[in-house]
Amino acid sequence: MLNRKDLTGLVDVTKEEILEILDTAEKFKEINSREIKKVPALKGKTIVNLFFEPSTRTRTSFEIAGKRLSADVINFTASASSTTKGETLIDTVKNIESMGVDMFVVRHYYSGSVRFIAQNTKAHVINAGDGTNEHPTQSLLDLYTIKEHKGNLEGLKVAIIGDITHSRVARSNAWAMKKLGIDLRLYGPKTMIPRDYLPLGCKVCNSMEEALEDCDVVMMLRIQLERQGIALFPSLKEYSKLFGLNKNRLELTKKDAIIMHPGPINRGVELPSYLADCDRSVILTQVENGVAVRMAVMYLLAMQQNTKLGE
Amino acid sequence: MVEKEILNKHEIDNILVRLSFQIIEKIKDDADFALVGIKRRGAILADRIASTIEKFKSLKPMIGYLDITLYRDDLTEISEFPKLLGSDLNFDVKGKTIILIDDVIFTGRTVRAALDAIIDYGRPKKIIFVALIDRGHRELPIQPDFVGKYVPTNIEEKINVKLHEIDGLDSVTIEKRG
Numbered sequence: 001m002l003n004r005k006d007l008t009g010l011v012d013v014t015k016e017e018i019l020e021i022l023d024t025a026e027k028f029k030e031i032n033s034r035e036i037k038k039v040p041a042l043k044g045k046t047i048v049n050l051f052f053e054p055s056t057r058t059r060t061s062f063e064i065a066g067k068r069l070s071a072d073v074i075n076f077t078a079s080a081s082s083t084t085k086g087e088t089l090i091d092t093v094k095n096i097e098s099m100g101v102d103m104f105v106v107r108h109y110y111s112g113s114v115r116f117i118a119q120n121t122k123a124h125v126i127n128a129g130d131g132t133n134e135h136p137t138q139s140l141l142d143l144y145t146i147k148e149h150k151g152n153l154e155g156l157k158v159a160i161i162g163d164i165t166h167s168r169v170a171r172s173n174a175w176a177m178k179k180l181g182i183d184l185r186l187y188g189p190k191t192m193i194p195r196d197y198l199p200l201g202c203k204v205c206n207s208m209e210e211a212l213e214d215c216d217v218v219m220m221l222r223i224q225l226e227r228q229g230i231a232l233f234p235s236l237k238e239y240s241k242l243f244g245l246n247k248n249r250l251e252l253t254k255k256d257a258i259i260m261h262p263g264p265i266n267r268g269v270e271l272p273s274y275l276a277d278c279d280r281s282v283i284l285t286q287v288e289n290g291v292a293v294r295m296a297v298m299y300l301l302a303m304q305q306n307t308k309l310g311e
Numbered sequence: 312m313v314e315k316e317i318l319n320k321h322e323i324d325n326i327l328v329r330l331s332f333q334i335i336e337k338i339k340d341d342a343d344f345a346l347v348g349i350k351r352r353g354a355i356l357a358d359r360i361a362s363t364i365e366k367f368k369s370l371k372p373m374i375g376y377l378d379i380t381l382y383r384d385d386l387t388e389i390s391e392f393p394k395l396l397g398s399d400l401n402f403d404v405k406g407k408t409i410i411l412i413d414d415v416i417f418t419g420r421t422v423r424a425a426l427d428a429i430i431d432y433g434r435p436k437k438i439i440f441v442a443l444i445d446r447g448h449r450e451l452p453i454q455p456d457f458v459g460k461y462v463p464t465n466i467e468e469k470i471n472v473k474l475h476e477i478d479g480l481d482s483v484t485i486e487k488r489g
Contacts, residue, residue: 023395036431039381
């Protein structure tokens with residue numbers, strides 16, 4: 001059972017906790033298919049989306065998730081805030097907390113900043129992406145989508161291709177998949193494979209073929225052009241040719257392998273349109289499942305308060 | 312603790328048949344109705360009532376199951392973490408007569424939560440509430456339309472409804488402290 005105030009990453013979350021979140025998400029998915037997509041579970045709770053980095057999909061997904069649980073959701077974006085006036089991060093958090101906030105959903109450009117915030121507030125904190133560290137709810141929605149399509153998780157072969165170093169999605173997935181007994185293979189340009197900080201036992205492949213061979217799931221990562229100070233590969237065209245997915249490469253995988261992408265897609269770079277939109281692509285299902293998974297995380301964390309106080 | 316049986320399997324069976332006939336009489340020719348059981352034991356009773364109705368009216372009633380956890384008014388106060396069971400209503404509630412079924416009515420708060428949950432699926436024409444046991448002590452102005460057995464209880468006493476599907480046998484007992 002989930003026993004924590006915050007979800008800052010999957011590095012310290014147990015297999016049982018992950019499975020409980022996925023189980024709960026399944027119950028919430030049903031709510032999202034109703035005509036009236038709302039339940040009163042978090043009525044009277046206030047959730048603040050604290051985003052220090054631009055985001056539309058993740059922020060909207062968290063906002064919808066909170067609202068479907070009947071919480072009041074407030075969006076706070078850094079550009080319009082006092083952080084630009086010189087206030088420290090913790091002061092900003094403590095000021096908002098003083099207004100009776102129960103939960104923060106935080107995205108920040110520095111790795112570790114979300115954990116730092118969590119340690120300095122009584123409110124629950126959910127990491128919505130911190131630097132290149134973790135993006136736990138994205139990984140959870142990936143796992144949920146994989147489980148939905150494959151029935152189980154253990155023993156599956158998953159390839160994650162692309163910019164591993166800069167990808168917090170890859171890092172969260174690496175921690176989680178390792179715990180769940182998934183055979184994870186990583187591949188990308190040598191300049192984009194981290195030299196440290198990967199869970200023990202993560203396999204870094206030497207070729208696209210090695211990574212894709214007999215895979216159940218192919219996850220293509222986005223080339224994060226905005227995160228690169230220096231050029232890590234010569235041109236987009238070359239990247240696409242060497243590290244992009246195409247029809248021939250897809251044939252190396254299992255016949256029923258699914259294609260995933262955390263979005264937003266650079267069409268024609270890591271993934272051509274004909275594959276992004278084909279029937280093996282589950283990219284929009286990932287987005288759909290994101291709402292249910294975030295509802296589950298919000299619900300399970302908010303319920304914690306009660307059990308903790310009693311103990 | 313003293314546990315005393317107040318209904319055995321045979322008596323439960325008879326009561327469920329009687330409740331089924333009361334439901335059939337109540338809905339008359341209104342074919343647009345559905346049974347909704349409150350999880351977990353209300354859901355099982357709904358299944359049993361559905362098969363009895365099917366036997367005597369040769370029509371298979373629509374059936375749904377409700378998990379009211381998210382609608383509980385004490386959700387943020389209960390110390391025991393409730394496991395979500397999930398709801399399962401695969402029909403349009405709008406315009407239907409809903410027969411809501413649960414094993415025990417006590418404070419009325421579960422029924423209140425269930426009414427809200429149903430209405431969140433759409434606007435039913437009517438909701439009828441059926442309980443196997445009414446043990447009194449209402450905290451809300453909610454009364455069942457049909458009751459299997461009225462059992463006057465002390466507030467400290469516990470009513471245990473045991474059903475074959477979950478508990479391995481059919482029996483209703485009352486537990487007295489002391």
